[in-house]
Amino acid sequence: MTAAVAPRATEFRFDPADHAAIAAFVYETAGILMPPGKMQLVYGRLAPRVRASGLTRFADYIALIDRDPVERTRAIDALTTNHTSFFRESHHFDHFLEHAWPALDQRLGTRGKVRIWSAACSSGEEPYSLLMAMFGKERGNGQRLSRTDLRILATDLSTEILTAAKAGRYALDTASGVPTTLRETWMTRDGDAAQVHPLVRERVAFRKLNLLEDWPMRGRFDAIFCRNVMIYFDEPTKERLQTRLAERLAPGGFLYIGHSERLSASVAPGFTCVGRTTFQKVAA
Ligand SMILES: C[S@@+](CC[C@H](N)C(=O)[O-])C[C@H]1O[C@@H](n2cnc3c(N)ncnc32)[C@H](O)[C@@H]1O
Structure with a gap:
């Protein structure tokens, strides 16, 4: 049985098929791997974009990034990990x-x-x-x-x-x-x-x-x-x-x-x- 919704992710419907579609998108675009274990992370990073787009389901957001290059860029921005610091690994x-x-x-x-x-x-x-x-x-x-x-x-x-x-x-x-x-x-x-x-x-x-x-x-x-x-x-x-x-x-x-x-x-x-x-x- 597959988990239908990421834990604590109640605002928007987000099921494993949605995660798989986003993982495929981010891999094809940026080479970044987002295995099923990252479902919660993906939800957390993209939920603000779903909300800002006035949508209520991830499936609709996936359709949006499919047709809208501006939203695709925003999604990639949201999904990348930008952690860094001055003199990191000095x-x-x-x-x-x-x-x-x-x-x-x-x-x-x-x-x-x-x-x-x-x-x-x-x-x-x-x-x-x-x-x-x-x-x-x-x-x-x-x-x-x-x-x-x-x-x-x-x-x-x-x-x-x-x-x-x-x-x-x-x-x-x-x-x-x-x-x-x-x-x-x-x-x-x-x-x-x-x-x-x-x-x-x-x-x-x-x-x-x-x-x-x-x-x-x-x-x-x-x-x-x-x-x-x-x-x-x-x-x-x-x-x-x-x-x-x-x-x-x-x-x-x-x-x-x-x-x-x-x-x-x-x-x-x-x-x-x-x-x-x-x-x-x-x-x-
Ligand atoms: C964790 S940061 C590393 C920053 C810095 N190099 C450091 O070590 O502190 C990773 C960066 O890689 C960028 N990135 C991820 N995939 C990329 C790709 N396919 N092409 C270019 N940059 C990418 C992300 O946007 C992010 O800013």
């Missing part, structure tokens, strides 16, 4: 500063360019952390770097979260994750929030990008942060993504993945493991 930033940054900084000094990709950047804490770490504790250093060809591409699937990322405005509690000296240099207090300094913000280009679809970027990156998104994907999707990430990384470039993620067997030989969930692409 060992990656330590590694980058110690092992990648010296050569990249030198290259910038000789008018070279440096390109970094924060793939699945969520609300922006990841690329901003990296920039604050590179800019260091002196404002003068940031002014020097802002005259160089240093760019971070920061992408995510969720439209709503990218709007927050671009704004670069965070609750004080969130901003407290930035080490004090960096926060005092690169964030300013604005009422009950902290704003990322324009010198930092102008180095990041936030773009909407689905990791499963074609990527418009042409060049290669010196480092790619692709953390805590592959956990939502199945093995074939992870493997395809990692193969494409490897192609986009310059030889000797670094790939940082999330703490519970690993490289697929077919991709791993192209990398040397140089730290915890930290990989360097072997030179061709």
Whole structure:
């Protein structure tokens, strides 16, 4: 016998067939797995959209996202997990500063360019952390770097979260994750929030990008942060993504993945493991 309605989910009718339809939609669109055990989570995230759409049944909401691309985007926004924080898994930033940054900084000094990709950047804490770490504790250093060809591409699937990322405005509690000296240099207090300094913000280009679809970027990156998104994907999707990430990384470039993620067997030989969930692409 199948449970007809998710536990405590009494406002709207939501049965296993509805869940299966939504799971298929989110898998096809974003590669995200939503097994039957996530039924309660799906209900909780989409019920506000069912309500806002003036509907009373999930079946009608599924029909709506089928015909309405705007509502499809809203549904994906609601279903993605955007949890992140400043300096999350800080060992990656330590590694980058110690092992990648010296050569990249030198290259910038000789008018070279440096390109970094924060793939699945969520609300922006990841690329901003990296920039604050590179800019260091002196404002003068940031002014020097802002005259160089240093760019971070920061992408995510969720439209709503990218709007927050671009704004670069965070609750004080969130901003407290930035080490004090960096926060005092690169964030300013604005009422009950902290704003990322324009010198930092102008180095990041936030773009909407689905990791499963074609990527418009042409060049290669010196480092790619692709953390805590592959956990939502199945093995074939992870493997395809990692193969494409490897192609986009310059030889000797670094790939940082999330703490519970690993490289697929077919991709791993192209990398040397140089730290915890930290990989360097072997030179061709
Ligand atoms: C848990 S957050 C990780 C944020 C950050 N990288 C970190 O480690 O803190 C996962 C992000 O992946 C994004 N995402 C999920 N599926 C995606 C896809 N197919 N393409 C691009 N981004 C995706 C979500 O919108 C979400 O913002």
